[in-house]
Amino acid sequence: MTIPTQDILTLIPQRWPFVMVDELVSSNDDTTQTTLLVQAGNVLVNDGILSEAGLVENIAQAAAAGAGYVARQFGKPVKPGFIGAVKNLEVFALPKVGDTIETEVKIENRVFDVSIIKGKITCEGSTIAQCEMKIFIQSQQ
Template sequence: MELKEENIINIHHFLPHREPMLMADYILELTPEKVMTSFEITSDNIFVHNNEFLEAGLIEHSAQTCSSILGQSFFQNPEVETKVIGFITNIKKIEIFALPKVGDRIISKASLISKYENICNIFCETFLDEQMLIRTEISLFIQELKS
């Protein structure tokens, strides 16, 4: 998939994560029920070992992709600094098929299964070109931190 500047959404408007824990570069598509992200694996990533992006990195990337759906409600106004806390509450299903390498760009597609207030259940698949790397169903919780 070719990344076109006019189609890219700034990930920082939808996730609280920052380096070194940011595991998504761009949001390519975003609706209240679906998201598609991309991420280029670099050699300095904390989840890279022996030139491969480890399983923990794939899981974190999937979780961050999924949290973009829920994060929309907290980061709607980029002018306002919003602080949130979020975490994985459950991984219902996870299948890892392959690990990407340094220099690879992975694409993840996630769909909302259910949502109740700040808790959601989301299905996510991550690909390297046409090869599926991971498939998971994750439950997430996100809450705004009040000052």
């Protein structure tokens, strides 16, 4: 399903300056796609290059955007999530300021408040990073 352009901050718990996604492109039951324009003011950009940590956080926030979109569809609040583990991280290239990266996250498994996802980031049609991630979603208090 294509998502109408909307304020990404309504879908993720993160706030400036630590926002690593710009737009939710699409989301369905198990796959979410987002974009990010790498900008010089990004806190995880060093010497004009988005760091490996920025790529990992981008994948996590893409997953958060998908979860936030689902929560909003059901009239529920967006819950914070935490990276529990990163597995099989491969970084093939780092994007530079001015590049737009596209991130796809697929939910592999969901048990209670834990999701196992696979994330892949592309830039100009080439895969630049991928990993598996375990994300814990904070329960309502």
